[in-house]
Amino acid sequence: MSQAGNVVIAQGGGPTAVINASxxxxxxxxxxxxxRSGKVxxxxxxxxxxxxxxxxxxxxxxxxxxxxxxxSPGAALGSCRKMLNLEEAIEAVHILCKNDVRYFFHIGGNxxxxxxxxMSDAASALNYEMACCGIPxxxxxxxxxxxxxxxxxxxxxxxxxxTVDLGMDIRALPTPVSILEVMGRNAGWLTxxxxxxxRDPDDAPHLIYxxxxxxxxxxxxxxxxxxxxxxxxVVVTVSEGVKDENGASWGTDHRKKTDGFGHPLPGxxxxxxxxxxxxxxxxxxxxxxxxxxxxxxxxxxxAADRLEAEGVAIFGASWAMKGNTSFMASIQRRRTRKYxxxxxxxxxxxxxxxxxxxxxxxxxxxxxxxxEGYRTYVEPLIGGPLLRYARLESKERRxxxxxxxxxx
Amino acid sequence: MSQAGNVVIAQGGGPTAVINASxxxxxxxxxxxxxRSGKVxxxxxxxxxxxxxxxxxxxxxxxxxxxxxxxSPGAALGSCRKMLNLEEAIEAVHILCKNDVRYFFHIGGNxxxxxxxxMSDAASALNYEMACCGIPxxxxxxxxxxxxxxxxxxxxxxxxxxTVDLGMDIRALPTPVSILEVMGRNAGWLTxxxxxxxRDPDDAPHLIYxxxxxxxxxxxxxxxxxxxxxxxxVVVTVSEGVKDENGASWGTDHRKKTDGFGHPLPGxxxxxxxxxxxxxxxxxxxxxxxxxxxxxxxxxxxAADRLEAEGVAIFGASWAMKGNTSFMASIQRRRTRKYxxxxxxxxxxxxxxxxxxxxxxxxxxxxxxxxEGYRTYVEPLIGGPLLRYARLESKERRxxxxxxxxxx
Numbered sequence: 001m002s003q004a005g006n007v008v009i010a011q012g013g014g015p016t017a018v019i020n021a022s023x024x025x026x027x028x029x030x031x032x033x034x035x036r037s038g039k040v041x042x043x044x045x046x047x048x049x050x051x052x053x054x055x056x057x058x059x060x061x062x063x064x065x066x067x068x069x070x071x072s073p074g075a076a077l078g079s080c081r082k083m084l085n086l087e088e089a090i091e092a093v094h095i096l097c098k099n100d101v102r103y104f105f106h107i108g109g110n111x112x113x114x115x116x117x118x119m120s121d122a123a124s125a126l127n128y129e130m131a132c133c134g135i136p137x138x139x140x141x142x143x144x145x146x147x148x149x150x151x152x153x154x155x156x157x158x159x160x161x162x163t164v165d166l167g168m169d170i171r172a173l174p175t176p177v178s179i180l181e182v183m184g185r186n187a188g189w190l191t192x193x194x195x196x197x198x199r200d201p202d203d204a205p206h207l208i209y210x211x212x213x214x215x216x217x218x219x220x221x222x223x224x225x226x227x228x229x230x231x232x233x234v235v236v237t238v239s240e241g242v243k244d245e246n247g248a249s250w251g252t253d254h255r256k257k258t259d260g261f262g263h264p265l266p267g268x269x270x271x272x273x274x275x276x277x278x279x280x281x282x283x284x285x286x287x288x289x290x291x292x293x294x295x296x297x298x299x300x301x302x303a304a305d306r307l308e309a310e311g312v313a314i315f316g317a318s319w320a321m322k323g324n325t326s327f328m329a330s331i332q333r334r335r336t337r338k339y340x341x342x343x344x345x346x347x348x349x350x351x352x353x354x355x356x357x358x359x360x361x362x363x364x365x366x367x368x369x370x371x372e373g374y375r376t377y378v379e380p381l382i383g384g385p386l387l388r389y390a391r392l393e394s395k396e397r398r399x400x401x402x403x404x405x406x407x408x
Numbered sequence: 409m410s411q412a413g414n415v416v417i418a419q420g421g422g423p424t425a426v427i428n429a430s431x432x433x434x435x436x437x438x439x440x441x442x443x444r445s446g447k448v449x450x451x452x453x454x455x456x457x458x459x460x461x462x463x464x465x466x467x468x469x470x471x472x473x474x475x476x477x478x479x480s481p482g483a484a485l486g487s488c489r490k491m492l493n494l495e496e497a498i499e500a501v502h503i504l505c506k507n508d509v510r511y512f513f514h515i516g517g518n519x520x521x522x523x524x525x526x527m528s529d530a531a532s533a534l535n536y537e538m539a540c541c542g543i544p545x546x547x548x549x550x551x552x553x554x555x556x557x558x559x560x561x562x563x564x565x566x567x568x569x570x571t572v573d574l575g576m577d578i579r580a581l582p583t584p585v586s587i588l589e590v591m592g593r594n595a596g597w598l599t600x601x602x603x604x605x606x607r608d609p610d611d612a613p614h615l616i617y618x619x620x621x622x623x624x625x626x627x628x629x630x631x632x633x634x635x636x637x638x639x640x641x642v643v644v645t646v647s648e649g650v651k652d653e654n655g656a657s658w659g660t661d662h663r664k665k666t667d668g669f670g671h672p673l674p675g676x677x678x679x680x681x682x683x684x685x686x687x688x689x690x691x692x693x694x695x696x697x698x699x700x701x702x703x704x705x706x707x708x709x710x711a712a713d714r715l716e717a718e719g720v721a722i723f724g725a726s727w728a729m730k731g732n733t734s735f736m737a738s739i740q741r742r743r744t745r746k747y748x749x750x751x752x753x754x755x756x757x758x759x760x761x762x763x764x765x766x767x768x769x770x771x772x773x774x775x776x777x778x779x780e781g782y783r784t785y786v787e788p789l790i791g792g793p794l795l796r797y798a799r800l801e802s803k804e805r806r807x808x809x810x811x812x813x814x815x816x
Contacts, residue, residue, distance in 0.1 A: 011580075014577075014581065015577055015580055015581065042800070045582075046582075056800065056801060058800075061800060065798055065800075068797065068798030069798050069799075069800060071797070071798075072576060072797035072798050072799070073573055073576045073577060073797065074576035074577045074578075074579055074580040074581075074797075075580035075581075076580070076799065076800045077580075077800065078579075078580045079580050079581060079582065080582045081582050161705075161707070162701050162705075165481055165701060165704040165705050165706065166700055166701060166704060168480060168481045168482035168704055169422075169423055169481060169482045169700045169703065169704040170482075170700070171482055171486075172419075172423055172482040172483035172484070172485075172486045172487050173422065173423065173482075173483070173487060174453075174454075174487065174488045174489045178699075178700065268676060268679045268695070271676045271679060286699065286700070287676070287697070287699070288697060288698060288699035288700055288701055289695070289696060289697045289698075289699070290696060290697075290698045290701055291586075291694065291695070291696035291697070292574055292577045292578070292586065292694070292696055293570050293573060293574060293696055293698055295577065296573040296574060296576055296577040297570075297573050298573065298795055298797065299569070299707060299708075299795060300707075387706055387707060389476065389479070389480035389481065389482075389706065390473055390476030390477050390479075390480050391477075391480070391484065392450070392464065392466075392469060392473075392477060392484045392485065393464060
């Protein structure tokens, strides 16, 4: 049965490589579910576009264009970091009401779910019947109520492959230490994914630091020195949000700045750690910080991630059109041997502003590494094996080489 | 006619994604050119491995392993940054002489060519007949005597694609400024390659800064402000080696450190520039620094680059076995409409320690951009078109969107 009314979709927060697959899923499902006369609008620049009534007709673009958009990184509608208070949400709902919008979809992370909840509260307060639905999206993978978040698998693939590549470079190099900075302000899911790069014990990464564990200067330097003595080279992966034992952020540059949501911006952690290794251990160290490249590389998209980004959005749209509201669509992993998922819905109330941290079971007892259990969790999400490389020498020979290299 | 004597190959300086294709080319050609009893050895860890007589038999690995090695980033033999003086070179030639080595190949950049020349001088001084040959390799593309250098095309592909990807992300983002740091201490060839990313005038990158042009604080801030006012977002690409108008390096961290060749290590230029934009223009700015990932990504390898890396090495080996010495194999571009190359040889004397800078004709009159002439030079080297994306809105609409976004 076709539903009356119109649809507005917004994208919030930082984009991912598959956020437009969710957008496409919503448009497709909404177009099918609505009456022929129903409109599907996209708000330009996130919730701010809703407030400003800056909307674009999403039923207009051709199928060919949609196929291309789906494969394009960045938020096709534009995004913002604004959070609405209830008063602003009420004003926004007034605008939606005037345009007979009966379905509001917000694709985003924790903060965007809060805004979706505010919109839902505002609609209730106004006694206006409108379904408010969140579609999960974050490379941080820190939304609760879902097994994982669309966007995460592709970012995990990017950073794990980059760790393999970096390991090949540093292994052969006279600069023996590299610190790879990974996005993630509060949760270490993405940084932990670099574990996938390691197959042999001496493979990169040798040390993994997540924001869930305080990183003291002493422990860090001790860890690096110990790995260097063992292998002759060290690749460290570290989350941009890692804190010291007093809870202060590592990194120097942006420490006092905050983003649009009021969160402090993390600094250049890897650069600071590399400088520390140079100064204190006398080892040549450098840092790499792919930053936004890690969430915008279409070449590194996980096929599973893209499919799920579209699938969870289609589920969300149809669930809303079945009369449900104030929920976030979610991905649940089946308890089967072979990886499989099904989609569901959780109350927005339970996910808005909640940060799901990396569980303690995934953090090694030394607190500088990730446990193998995490590999089982994350490997199916990256959409197939990484590109692996060969080395000229056998392990025994490599050990000899390493010994030689230390003297260089 | 098969040649008597043995071969030693070393890899010097930072690796590239195709350095092992050159290694493979040398091994293949040397194996064909030598007598059946002739040895082809690889020195572990660069010239230091030659000095220490730490060698590996390169005729041993299977064809299957060689195919994998060829596709693997990093220096398969290991590398170093040591430069030999004549005395050390004489000692090294003594070791080669004792093992009846009649061909020495050094795969590397400017400094490695200097070492190859020293080895050649040492052999002459000892009246020992040994061909000394350099095989060009550097992502910096700053060797003279060759149209371009193996490794450069793949690194150019990586950074140009990354600029396209980053542009898609930033265009849709409330953080309107991103500074992308590109490798290259002295020469701007690689940073200039980000020009390929730009098709429409408003595409990233909007500003390109190379080390050949001093970058003053005032000009930089003025440029960013102007682009921001025009488009509402700014992507800057900057070489790690860029200097200010007094010749001092930008970037803070490693300023006083030097690498093994005695060159100062460049700092985190992009991070410093982003902090400056934050502080002085009040615009949210961030930095990305893929660093070594830009030369170790096998996924981004340019097919043309890999073929040439192998081809120029094969030429070098056969040229040496024809009785030539003290040369670097080189790539010359044919004057044909369709891109084609031939290989040649230039005296080591003319390339050792010479840095080929980006010619002035490729730098825009405003000195903050690269001319279209450079596109003609660089595009054939990246091995095919980049991955391009679609956008939802037409140009007219996007302009309207940009106007809206500025208010966010």
